[in-house]
Amino acid sequence: MTRRVLLLPLLTPLAGCVDIQSPLAPGGDQATALLRLLILMLVVCGAVYLLVLAGLGWSLFRRERPTGNATPSPAIDQRLEKGAWVAAGIILVGLTVLIFGTFVADRSLFSTRGQRALEVRVTGHQWWWRIQYRDPASGRWIETANELHLPAGRTTRVTLASADVIHSFWVPTMAGKLDMIPGRRNVLDLTPRAIGWFRGQCAEFCGAQHAHMAFDVKVETPAEFTAWLSAQAQPATASPDAMAARGATVFAGPCGACHVVRGTAANGRAGPDLTHIASRRSIAAGTLPMARGNLQGWIAQPQAVKPGTSMPTVPLTPANANAVARYLASLT
Ligand code: CUA
Numbered sequence: 001m002t003r004r005v006l007l008l009p010l011l012t013p014l015a016g017c018v019d020i021q022s023p024l025a026p027g028g029d030q031a032t033a034l035l036r037l038l039i040l041m042l043v044v045c046g047a048v049y050l051l052v053l054a055g056l057g058w059s060l061f062r063r064e065r066p067t068g069n070a071t072p073s074p075a076i077d078q079r080l081e082k083g084a085w086v087a088a089g090i091i092l093v094g095l096t097v098l099i100f101g102t103f104v105a106d107r108s109l110f111s112t113r114g115q116r117a118l119e120v121r122v123t124g125h126q127w128w129w130r131i132q133y134r135d136p137a138s139g140r141w142i143e144t145a146n147e148l149h150l151p152a153g154r155t156t157r158v159t160l161a162s163a164d165v166i167h168s169f170w171v172p173t174m175a176g177k178l179d180m181i182p183g184r185r186n187v188l189d190l191t192p193r194a195i196g197w198f199r200g201q202c203a204e205f206c207g208a209q210h211a212h213m214a215f216d217v218k219v220e221t222p223a224e225f226t227a228w229l230s231a232q233a234q235p236a237t238a239s240p241d242a243m244a245a246r247g248a249t250v251f252a253g254p255c256g257a258c259h260v261v262r263g264t265a266a267n268g269r270a271g272p273d274l275t276h277i278a279s280r281r282s283i284a285a286g287t288l289p290m291a292r293g294n295l296q297g298w299i300a301q302p303q304a305v306k307p308g309t310s311m312p313t314v315p316l317t318p319a320n321a322n323a324v325a326r327y328l329a330s331l332t
Contacts (some may be wrong), residue, residue: 020199022171027194030175037105044094051090055083102326109175112189117157122148124160124167124180125134126206126310127213128272128285133228133229142233144261145272147280148217150174150192151225160186168204177203186227192219199286208308210225214286235263236275239330247320247327254314257322261331278332284309296325 026032109264119134121141121213131142131148148171150156160169162180169188175216178188202213220228239245248264253254256266262275281290284306288294302311316324 008138016326019173019199021172021201023176024174027173027192027196027198028175029112029191029193030189031173033105033108034176035103040101041098041255043284044097048094049089055087086179088296109189112155112191115155117155117189117271118151120148120156121159121160121161122169124162124164124169124202124206126164126208127202127306129213129215130163130272131215133232135229137234138233140233142229144232144276144280145274146215146282146285148191148215149225149228150217151222152195152219154222155189158190158281160188165206167202167206167213168205169200171198171200173198174217179204187315195219197281201286209306211304212287214287216281216286218281231279232276232318236261236331237263239314239327241326241330243323244327244330247325250316250320251324251327258311260323274331276326276331278329284311291330292325295328296321299324299328 023031023035024039026035073152076090083154118136121132123130123132129146129148130143131145134140134145135142143213160170160178161179161184163183164182166182166238167180168177169180171190173194174192175188178186180186196219196220198217200208200215200217204210206213238248251259251261252265252287256264256268260267260273260275261270262273266274278290281293282288282289284298284302287306288298298305298311299314299316302309303313
């Protein structure tokens with residue numbers, strides 16, 4: 001017990017790395033395959049390392065006593081030759097195991113490629129994520145941003161693209177990272193198994209706010225996912241709140257030039273779709289938790305929250321900024 005208490009301060013820094021964003025805590029088939037490959041590599045390389053150390057120790061402590069004769073005896077020559085063959089054999093076996101393990105892991109990453117998968121497009125922007133789902137029922141694309149929902153037990157095929165520079169899509173609990181390259185489309189399959197919230201992060205330096213280019217990932221039951229997707233497909237519903245209604249009018253002016261709120265006059269494409277922004281868990285690509293106060297702070301001082309962001313500081317009176325935040329917080 002005492003020893004465990006003493007270990008706690010050492011483990012605290014690691015607490016932030018586990019579960020929601022760790023390849024060591026896989027929540028899907030692809031991440032599990034990669035973790036198995038990692039363990040295999042560690043075991044094979046660790047065993048070879050220990051054998052090399054053991055051979056070194058043996059040669060240091062079991063060497064022949066010097067007899068004054070400069071030429072080594074034929075017995076030593078024979079032993080050296082035997083040792084060389086054993087070492088070559090171990091290397092060959094180790095490499096063969098690694099090649100086989102890599103081949104099996106590689107095949108399992110693509111094992112779902114021929115199946116009917118849910119189609120999702122993710123486009124990297126400096127510094128946020130445009131996310132589009134193909135509705136299996138109607139075939140049309142439904143857009144959202146900065147939050148990826150996945151049905152558990154089913155493969156989602158994510159097509160990755162970039163609108164500006166190279167980004168990298170990485171949900172460590174689900175799969176390995178894959179670059180998003182301008183002018184190219186890369187495809188990544190995700191088959192999540194564990195239900196819950198996870199975190200994704202841009203894994204390629206893409207400018208000043210690369211570290212603030214994250215997103216939430218929610219893995220839910222297929223029924224919950226279907227309900228969520230049909231809610232996202234709906235246009236925004238107007239709030240009966242008078243302050244929110246005033247916010248909607250203010251928003252339609254400067255903000256609507258860059259943002260879409262489906263069902264209203266706001267139809268800009270430069271920034272994230274905000275039709276159901278209040279249903280999301282965070283704002284500004286995982287930078288702040290979703291809260292009306294944070295929305296207002298972000299609207300009033302975007303450059304203070306995320307220096308370099310393409311979201312401009314719109315000169316709004318405090319009352320108007322409050323009204324816009326109230327409006328956005330009503331867009332569930
Ligand atoms: Cu996008 Cu780093």
